[in-house]
Amino acid sequence: MSLHDLLIIILVSLLILILPAYGLAKLFEKAGIPSWKAWVPFYNTWEIIKVAKIKKHWYFWQFIPVAGWFISIWLLVEFVKLFGRFKLLDHAAAALLSVVYFPMIGMDKKVKYLGPEAVKNHKKTTVREWIDAGVFAVVAATLIRVFVFEAYTIPTGSMEKTLLVNDFLFVSKLSYGPRIPNTPLAIPFVHHTLPITNSKSYTEVIHLPYTRWFASPVKRNDVVVFNFPAGDTLTKERDSQDPYYDMLLQAEMEQYSILRSQIPNEAQLRAVAKENAREYVWSNFTVITRPVDKRENYIKRCVAIAGDTIQIIDGYLYVNSQKAYISPTAAAEYVATVANNKLLTEEDLREAGVRLTSEANSAPDFEPTGVNTYKLNLTENELAIVKKMDGVVSVTRKVEEVGDPRIFPRDTANILWSVDNFGPLWIPKKGVTIQLTPKNIACYKRAIRVYENNTWEDRDGKIFINGQETTTYTFKMNYYWMMGDNRHRSQDSRFWGFVPEDHIVGEAWLIWMSWENGVRWNRMFRTIH
Known part of the structure; x- marks a missing residue:
């Protein structure tokens, strides 16, 4: 303590x-x-x-x-x-x-x-x-x-191999200060949905503003539990498994492909595709909203804090132009090539000391991809082990070069980054004023409009915030950049952007139980780093 x-x-x-x-x-x-x-x-x-x-x-x-x-x-x-x-x-x-x-x-x-x-x-x-x-x-x-603390279970492999699926954690509310619930009138011990009835577990008759007692900032490289920032809007049918904004983007891309031959003007094409996508989602699904404290809980590592500038180059993260900390248990994808007369097997890898995921809801850590080639998900220590294995000719890091429209800030007209080549991007800091430009508007517009509750209008090429024309904005909150340790298997800030301070739940503190076809005794009562 x-x-x-x-x-x-x-x-x-x-x-x-x-x-x-x-x-x-x-x-x-x-x-x-x-x-x-x-x-x-x-x-x-x-x-x-x-x-x-x-x-x-x-x-x-x-x-x-x-x-x-x-x-x-x-x-x-x-x-x-x-x-x-x-x-x-x-x-x-x-x-x-x-x-x-x-x-x-x-x-x-x-x-x-x-x-x-x-x-x-x-x-x-x-x-x-x-x-x-x-x-x-x-x-x-x-x-x-x-x-004080709350129990949490790891549902996915995004933090492998630091945290494993079915690790049971205690999350400390004291680390950053207890956050007073926005919706105090709620059924105890249920997050947002009641079992069986599948109805809301809370009411917004009383809605309290963001308040945190004895606040302490998140530190760089902490493992943090937070409310999913893009979980403010979702569909009742898909919930956060298929986020509303992802559904919109998918529908928009489909509409763009269908209408491309019919609408030659690029700006008009994008506008029509966007409008058609919204109409499709709203017509076919039940769209709902959730307050901050009732959004899904996510767990990631805070790799950058307010005021930092991040950049990812060929899969390696840089913070303020310095190569960032890499957890010894963080994993990334590699392609291993072996000699013609050799086979690489799971048994060989396990015997050598490489941990391979076997949970059904995680992507495999070992997968043949062609003649004499294998895709592997490895920590840096495991990478060194594989390089020394008999018959292994080379092990190269898998890097996504092509820009991905799903990557934040989803403004393909001005910015097109990938999971492995991203930025540079400045993380908003409370009290700091920035210039708003066509190049950065997409990066900061959601923070200004949604997280900080301002109105935003674009009129005749000018920006109006709360009805006032402006070219600058001063942030009211600190923001953080969260990434999973399992870098190629993680939906994180690279896809949905900044995490505001009012979304922070607590710090992942202790693994009190772990299960994989039985108790994983070696993980019991292990602190999280």
Whole structure:
């Protein structure tokens, strides 16, 4: 646990006891306790323990990291019982809304101090005991999930061989500061869709703006969980497995091919193809939107932070003109050529120490591609092993040279990059002003319009942001560039661009379980780097 994490835990502990202090002071007066004691964190709970005649050892349990939060909350609930508040709603309000509930009952003249005898004489039914226990468990688990850590499972091979399919992780919310949910009214322990009914698990009746407590920036090369930036719009039928913007692009390319012989003007052709593609998707699918905190969770490595300039040359990443860090477990595709009288087999590779993926939902790491040639997905250490194997003539890195219209920023009229030859591109930084030019508009338009909630209009060759003509823009948030360690098998920022700071969920911290036809014991309780 870092010093930053420890400070957050301490600050949350203090907030639990400071926020209700105003109302607590009113209740202290009714109980014959000097009101000023309500304003002193932990001294106030000491007074509660004394007046409620709770065993003294419970006071010290409050100082256990995280678990102590729930002891403090429990003591607040026990305190309101001294005033005859025994209903489930009273206890829920004391636990979750003490900052409002305590002043309300503290200033209510009808609320009288009854003392611990009233608690002793009050009997709860067995059903009520179970309900109280269940509510407390839900509250505790929800607070841990929001403020401390969340469980996550690796679904795809995009981070191979750093993270494997069916690695089960703990994601630290403390590393970058807990993010307050945009949609607080939601079914606990469900992300965005309820099982069986396939309906929304949340409501946007209350929608909170982006807020992060005790914020700390993402560091370069951290392994980060974040909400999928292009997941704001999707179709109910395909969800994020086939993102809405990918569906639009595919339909647009098909329309472009169909109409190319009919519309000679290139600009008009692109405009008609785009409009037809949108009409096709909206006519044949149910288009829906999701708030930031309910978009799919992705996991990648943050290879560049706000203010960095990135470039990929022949598959190698450069950050600020320096060759970027490569994880020892990062993989890339190679083509191996062997001598005529030799065969390369999976058994040979495994015996030599090369890990080959066998999960059904991952692309194979070993595949014959022709006479005496094989496609391999290797780490740098595995590359050195293969080069020394008997019969191997050469091993060359596979590089995508041809520009790909699916690659960010999907503006083929001005920019056409590939997964292995990309950029240079500057990553937006909070407070920095840039000039908007025809060459960079496609790179930054979505960040300005969608992520930072501005209106954008193009009129007569001029740009209007929030109704004002401009040639510059000052960013309101920091952005990050995320890439999978499995570089040729990863849908990442190269395809959908920047990740805004309000999409950051937490840092991948620990593998607590791993499964592949049984437990992978060698991966248990491994920290992630």
